[in-house]
Amino acid sequence: MSWLILLLILALFPFKLLGMIRSTLQKILFYLILFILIAASASAQYSSDYVPLNSSAPLPDDFLKPVKQSIEDEIKKLSPHDKEFEEKKQFAASSNYAINYWLLSGTVLVNDPIEKYINKVADNLLKSDPSLRNSLHIYVNKSTTVDTHTFDEGYIFINMGLIAQLENEAQLAYILAREIAHIKKKHAYTEFINVDKTEKGYIFNDEEYEYLNLAKNRFTTESETEADLNGLNLIKSSEYSVKAANGVFDVFQYAYLPFELTDFKKSFFEDANFILPDTFILKKTNIIKEIDENTDARCIHPNIHNRRQTIYPDLKAEDESSRKKFILPVEDFKSCREIARFELCRLYLQELDYVNAIYAAYVLLQKYPDNIYLKKTVIKALYNITIYKSGKTRNESSTLHKTEAAYYNLPDKYSVPTYKYIQGPSQRLYYLLDHLSADELNTMAVSYTYKAAKAVPEDYELKAITDSLLSELANVNHLFINTFSRMSKAQLKSTDSLNANKNSSSEEGKYSKIKQQQEKMELNTQSNFIKYAFVDFLKDEGFVNHYERLTRKPTKPESFEQKKSRLAKEHYFNAEKILILDPYYVKVTLGSDGKEIDFNYSEQTQTTFLLNEKKCAEQLKINHVDIDSKQFNATDIDKYNTYCILKNWVAERIKHGENNDVLIANSEDVKKTAERTGCEYMAWSGIYNFKTVGWRNTYFFSLFNLKTGEILKHDVLDSKTSDYGSMTTIFTYNSFKYIGKANPY
């Protein structure tokens, strides 16, 4: 700081002789102050909280155009005399449907700061080719995977996980350049033709088919290598650093690692009295090794080593003197990357990757120690791991479990992934969370959460989580208030030595000697560390009262089966208003060339399906608010944001199956939506209609309580039939009739 004051004095010094120096110093000082202010404001921005990204108006036309129209527009561009006219027609249908699927997946952001920044980078990259630039549609996709998805129609979806890992703007430019090369070379179409050929004559099951349909939009090793080289040529035609491309391969190679490698210290969870034993800390973590990718045979992408080798001669030859790693302000890049890292914390939670969520939050908390969003990320992750460690499982025989298992391919119960194969410093966190027992983890979670809640007393969510964790501690893990010591180890040791001095003069009995010996042993052992976890908290009357009140809970929490049977008896939820989320509809037919999604029919029927739902709700006198993705208009940004919140919430909630005790990452946003719309319940349903030898129709319906996060009803009906209108109506009506009152008239 003193050098800054010195600089200030010199800059303001009035001597004429020093005029030149003074003006230079004034400039330096101006930029320095500006830099400090920007840095301070950036730091201050996230010092206390972070608000997750939302989309901003207006919604682009891409979201508003029906798939049918997009397909027709694409087909109009084709020449009927083209030898591959039929294939191109099929590709147009498939590709546009996939684009629509991505756009309305609820994970795509619109007009957010990161998207704006990426588009500016694309502007710089394609200064010389404005027509190509205008044909591109670049969006950010909320996914932790370090990846991008590109479509020949000019759509590029860049994952949040990739942004979080980048080191400079030039790397982002190279990634864009590669994707543009894919678009220019029409790689998606080439892959579509190749996959289509292999698909013919082979019958796929549902999951394979879905995978294959997405796989049609991925690229083979040849295409990737071609994109690497063409992307590099595009970079060469711009002002961006060519050598930065090499860094992109590092990003891809180590994509499985967290965005920063910070040593994990157990003190993160500790305080003066809650000390984790050293046995919970892994002495030596695995070294980060280059993953052996000697063969390309089993990979979609060619191995990194080969790709580096291919572009290396071009990298070496390039003169870097006039090239830049940053064309836009560095702070803009850093700000976007920081936002992406904050976003990752929540995305990891949504993907049930709790350890990575804690680690990401841990890394950022080193920089922003008071950020409540990051603390909540840690708390929510600890909470859900605790719930699962305490023995909450999905019910294997239930229909919900079967459905979710089919869609998400999930194990029956979440468990911390094995630490053995984790590389880098995050391995310590994996080791710690894996080795802590349910009650130890629960105690640690209470300790961490209570401290966070104390710091922000007005935060209702933290209070509620603390209560739930305390209830879990007492009623599930059976650690009652008396289990915990009200005196610290140090206090007990001093009391012990005093007693020892007093008793040394008098004659000791055999049993008091044994007792003293045991007490000494207990004070010197580390294994009973949870006993001293709440020493400070137990001085707080509020905490004690809370703990006792929650312990006195008379009955065990109701299981899903118990609740289901109770609800079956009660029959009706007496809801007056529900939120109807855009239904899911896919029809797969058996064409001459194999199975294919009937895109037009699926889109039309999805709309009819929603109308059916509305008709049934009206028939049952249930007021409804519907979120129809096919009816968005450019100004419907609030509706779109609500749609995204609900879609993400449902996707995460379904992964937990019947475990109603878990905490969903964006549950607070959903509660706000429930309050805003006046709908406590949300209905979501879908149909998967598939033709093999005969028709197969799967209808599902889920009723959620948006305020509690519970799944109240889940129906799955499998039938061997097509999906004629009255079938859909009767399914929907029967699912809906329990939502309202027993006698709505």
Next chain:
Amino acid sequence: MKCKLSIFILLLFSVSFAQVPGYLGKKFIISTGNSFSPSLIDPASSKTFNGAGFFGIPSLNSTYIFTIDYAISRKFNLCLSVNYLKTGVEYEGVYGNVLGSALYTGSLSTPIQLTSYGASIAFKVFSRGFVAPVGRYKKFDCGISFASGKYNNSMFISSDDGTPVGGGSGDYKAVGVTFGLTVGRQRIFFDKLTVDYGLRFALTGFISKDQTDSDATTIDYPSMIHDAIATDCNTRLLHHELVNFVINIGFIPF
């Protein structure tokens, strides 16, 4: 008594399944239709009489049906039906036993006029994956039918001496009980119109066959002829019920 019983059953189900699903809250379907069975026994509308008998391809016999369906739960429908059948039974020409026989001298092209009125109660059980009243179902029915046949009893002569013999009462009456299984499918169009179709397999047992079981040791022409005609009529009814293609078209009133 039957009427009271039907109402009782309907009320019982109304009470025991308070949450009746139906279609958009509507529980009743009123429909009318036909069931068609191949006319294995002559005559048939598609066949022509050439003096010796009926020749041509077999056609279908039809029964007219009027049904009321009531959705009693997510999987079950209760159905009440009445049906009407009108058909003919070909005269055999010669009726008799070892002791003697009688010949029918009337026109063979005008067969015995057989009519049957029936009523039935049935349960439609909708298959897994379907919700009543739409989709595939199996229908189990139990019905009673009252059959009557008119034949010309004045045109029988003894085959020995050609003298006219009495041909019984000229009026055949029988009561049958039918147990049937229908494998079908019901669809609803425009939320109003219903189409219900399927294959029905049934067996009929007769409570009253209208046969005297005439003594084979004597020649009692009236009884012998009446019994033979009754047997033909009963066989015709039995065959008619065996396999049927059923189609009903109806609407959902409330």
